[in-house]
Amino acid sequence: MAANDIIRIHRVNFYYGAVRALTDISMQFEKNKVTALIGPSGCGKSTLLRLLNRMNDLIDGTRVEGEILFEGRNIYAPQVDPVEIRRKIGMVFQKPNPFPKTIYNNITYGPRLNGVSAADLPGLVEQSLRQAVLWDEVKDILDKSAMNLSGGQQQRLCIARALAMKPDVLLMDEPTSALDPISTAKIEELVEELKRHYTIIIVTHNMQQAARISDQTAFFYLGNLIEYNKTEKIFTKPDVKQTEDYITGRFG
Amino acid sequence: MKTSEAAGVRLMRRRYLKQTIFFTLVRASALLIVLALGGVLFHIFYHGISAISWEFITRPPTDSMTKGGILPAILGTIYLTVGAIAVGLPLGIASAIYLTEYAKQGRVIRLIKVGINCLAGVPSVVFGLFGLGFFVIFLGFGSSILSGSLTLGFLILPTIIGAAEEALKGVPQTFREASLSLGVSKWQTIYRIVLPNALPGILTGSILGIGRAAGETAPIMFTAAAYFTAKLPGSIFDEVMALPYHIYVLATAGTHIEATRPIQFGTVLVLVAVVLGIDLVAIVIRGYMRRNKRW
Numbered sequence: 326m327a328a329n330d331i332i333r334i335h336r337v338n339f340y341y342g343a344v345r346a347l348t349d350i351s352m353q354f355e356k357n358k359v360t361a362l363i364g365p366s367g368c369g370k371s372t373l374l375r376l377l378n379r380m381n382d383l384i385d386g387t388r389v390e391g392e393i394l395f396e397g398r399n400i401y402a403p404q405v406d407p408v409e410i411r412r413k414i415g416m417v418f419q420k421p422n423p424f425p426k427t428i429y430n431n432i433t434y435g436p437r438l439n440g441v442s443a444a445d446l447p448g449l450v451e452q453s454l455r456q457a458v459l460w461d462e463v464k465d466i467l468d469k470s471a472m473n474l475s476g477g478q479q480q481r482l483c484i485a486r487a488l489a490m491k492p493d494v495l496l497m498d499e500p501t502s503a504l505d506p507i508s509t510a511k512i513e514e515l516v517e518e519l520k521r522h523y524t525i526i527i528v529t530h531n532m533q534q535a536a537r538i539s540d541q542t543a544f545f546y547l548g549n550l551i552e553y554n555k556t557e558k559i560f561t562k563p564d565v566k567q568t569e570d571y572i573t574g575r576f577g
Numbered sequence: 578m579k580t581s582e583a584a585g586v587r588l589m590r591r592r593y594l595k596q597t598i599f600f601t602l603v604r605a606s607a608l609l610i611v612l613a614l615g616g617v618l619f620h621i622f623y624h625g626i627s628a629i630s631w632e633f634i635t636r637p638p639t640d641s642m643t644k645g646g647i648l649p650a651i652l653g654t655i656y657l658t659v660g661a662i663a664v665g666l667p668l669g670i671a672s673a674i675y676l677t678e679y680a681k682q683g684r685v686i687r688l689i690k691v692g693i694n695c696l697a698g699v700p701s702v703v704f705g706l707f708g709l710g711f712f713v714i715f716l717g718f719g720s721s722i723l724s725g726s727l728t729l730g731f732l733i734l735p736t737i738i739g740a741a742e743e744a745l746k747g748v749p750q751t752f753r754e755a756s757l758s759l760g761v762s763k764w765q766t767i768y769r770i771v772l773p774n775a776l777p778g779i780l781t782g783s784i785l786g787i788g789r790a791a792g793e794t795a796p797i798m799f800t801a802a803a804y805f806t807a808k809l810p811g812s813i814f815d816e817v818m819a820l821p822y823h824i825y826v827l828a829t830a831g832t833h834i835e836a837t838r839p840i841q842f843g844t845v846l847v848l849v850a851v852v853l854g855i856d857l858v859a860i861v862i863r864g865y866m867r868r869n870k871r872w
Contacts, residue, residue, distance in 0.1 A: 380758065383754070385682065408760055411757060418751065418755065418758075423755075424756075435760060435761060438765050487758070490760060
């Protein structure tokens with residue numbers, strides 16, 4: 326294990342009821358790097374992402390085997406509080422999902438409930454919105470409903486909302502699949518910027534996106550991790566034929 | 578060629594005819610419902626308006642309830658309805674939160690839901706007798722606003738649970754996920770995000786319950802309603818007159834049934850107005866809550 330691995334997955338199996346969705350997954354995520362998870366629909370990449378902040382806990386009848394170590398601690402150990410984990414591992418979803426509140430209150434919602442003092446909130450809002458490159462567009466309408474923003478702005482607001490919790494890791498589940506190309510480009514630039522401070526793990530269906538923004542790429546197929554390597558290597562000379570077939574569009 | 582064209586035209590005509598007949602039937606049924614409602618309201622208004630006066634709604638009854646007003650009954654009905662909401666709404670919302678947000682779906686939950694549906698089907702007089710046995714006698718609340726409100730609260734509970742369940746399910750799952758992903762606990766998520774977004778829907782459903790609570794006679798007959806009392810209630814342990822029971826008394830048990838017909842209709846008119854008034858308050862509150870809601 327390299328010293329700067331922030332998350333280590335060790336022999337993880339995952340089941341929805343009797344159906345096994347992930348088989349014997351072991352991998353590490355490096356700190357301050359962007360890791361892309363790719364693969365055809367149903368390959369388990371989103372399932373894996375949601376295991377990292379225990380979002381799959383919300384689904385009845387699921388079961389995890391194996392260990393997921395975050396900074397050396399197994400997040401599935403019985404004494405671990407998932408709420409605590411989610412404070413440190415933030416998430417951005419496939420569809421922008423701002424709360425039906427003002428832009429300001431969308432950002433302050435999490436920090437306020439986690440004990441950030443009221444005096445620190447305005448500064449935190451500005452800082453988070455700047456990090457998400459949304460500040461200049463919304464600084465005059467902070468008290469307006471977030472629902473009035475465009476889809477791309479909403480998604481950057483959701484990123485700002487996640488950043489306001491000052492997480493160590495940011496999980497992104499196909500964050501641009503509901504957005505137009507211009508909004509997508511903005512989010513991709515943003516990811517480049519964010520990796521200086523955060524570890525980013527991103528699920529994407531878009532090969533070019535994975536190639537453009539990630540340092541490492543993992544290819545999944547039918548619940549198995551087929552190949553995991555530097556992005557450049559995966560996209561130029563993959564070791565496994567399945568990977569090559571997928572990235573060249575021969576299946577999936 | 579010619580014959581097939583003619584056949585085509587005939588087919589089209591037949592289809593239009595069928596469509597016209599069907600649309601007419603659908604319109605007629607819609608109209609019938611409006612007419613029935615309008616007819617009832619008009620009948621009440623036509624016969625009742627002559628009894629309405631300032632005195633009628635601000636004075637207690639006099640002369641063995643053949644003259645005077647119905648103020649105690651108006652206030653009684655308002656107290657009982659508001660009391661029923663105060664009992665039914667929190668209990669109903671709490672039950673619905675448990676059923677939709679916390680409980681693991683399974684046999685126990687199905688059983689509870691069957692129980693709630695059965696409760697909705699229980700005749701109101703049974704609620705009245707339960708209220709008499711439990712609140713009035715066993716808990717010693719006597720015939721009072723408290724007993725009546727509790728009984729009516731239980732009566733409208735299934736309606737409110739049903740409405741609240743639907744409203745809670747209507748809040749997008751993505752809101753819950755977004756909140757939880759920010760390291761917010763489940764209870765905070767429900768309290769801060771789910772519930773505020775479900776409240777307008779809960780109120781809509783509860784409006785149905787309000788009408789029922791205000792209009793029922795049987796549940797309050799044994800638990801809260803007085804045949805006659807000129808004095809206004811001083812506490813929740815006092816008996817009250819109530820509009821539905823007053824109407825029942827005037828129309829069946831009074832000494833001058835024929836002579837008091839206008840008062841009976843007047844009382845019915847006031848009851849309808851009170852129910853509409855309480856509904857209106859709920860609708861205004863709902864409108865206020867809905868202002869920020871868009872998804």
